[in-house]
Amino acid sequence: MPNLTQNLDYSQTLGGVEIRRDYENVPYRRALDAQLARNDAIGLGQASDLIWLLEHPPVYTAGTSAQISDVLDQRFEIVEAGRGGKYTYHGPGQRIGYVLLDLRQRARDVRGFVHALEGWVIDTLGDFGVESWRSEAGVGIWTRDVDGSEAKIGAIGVRIRRWVTCHGFSVNLSPDLSHFSGIVPCGIAEKGVTSLARLGLDVSAQQWDEALLARAEAFLAKLDVACPPVSAEKEV
Template sequence: MAALVKHLGLADYALTYEAMRAFTKERNSVTPDEIWVLEHPPVFTLGLAGDAGNLHSPSNQIPMVQVDRGGEITYHGPGQIVVYLLLDLKRLGIFVKELVSRIEQALIDTLADFGIQAERKPGAPGIYVSEQASIPPEWFGAKVAALGLKVSKSCSYHGLALNVATDLEAFGRIHPCGYEGLKTVDMQTLGIKDNIDTISQRLLQHLQKQLMPS
């Protein structure tokens, strides 16, 4: 059963969060999976294990929302592709650890399509820029994508965020994922000029390849 893909445009975070929770609570064994592709207005979100102190320079213009995903603090804003994965993992036959690995691989493959080598880091969820000749050394090891999930009754929600052309100054207000001094970068800073819709389509293709049975 193919997932229903919904392109939601620029969507309020709190309303989208409540919609994800409601969808997951109300779904049953025959409810089709859904993939939501969107952007958010500026917002900080703090995961279950998060320390609010990792927002070290609060902004009156950017709210912070406590949420029920795993992980620490992160930022969402325009110019960042957010994908929420509302999946029945039991039906797909995917365990949580494997789901994380497959999401990470889809992100790595997407970045590779645009000439960026990226990698996982043990103990630090997300995707990071690898050392490579085409990128200034200052961006080696910088975080370019984040992920955080919640699984309830074998169904996932929340998902991933890929920085395309977003406000890096906002990331400077937090310790991303709780790591002080961790650099965050976007694809535009790494020299990628393709528009967000083109990148979004490619990411969606890789996610579907990784997550959906053919």
């Protein structure tokens, strides 16, 4: 199994779930290999569930619905991610949460898992005074940009193998937003992308993690029962 502990700054457990935080950029391919290995180990009962918070060097990742026409300027490496969704960008200043949970031990509800994951991010953004929501515009987390238009501030993309989840979410704290212009993010050309920094908020990775993890127990509790139906189908 690839080593997840390199550059690891903090580790804890919460209700049997391992929580890991990295504060140095982790190359995407290495993180992907580590995720898939851990996913297999969880499925075999050889490892505990894991929530891993980290960032990547600049990279474009392609989901299972990605179309090459959505690549406008390939300035960064493109990696086939295996998650649901289309193209997205990851880079410094964007906090990633990889969520590897055994749904055989929880409600076997794929839509409910995605709904709860979105809600976890939405509630945490609210702790920083940012109102955000799910949108008919597409999968992800949306808010009002500085000009009042609806813009994406977080992305959701998951994969579930034999009822064990992997991948998860990303939230734009302070990334270089120009890097998103090399692709059509999530295949939605008519909507913009924003960040906490663009909205005038200076939130560090550590501050985000503390706020997010303060709500982790509530997020996990939601997975013990099937979540209510959501208004739009979600790509997973």
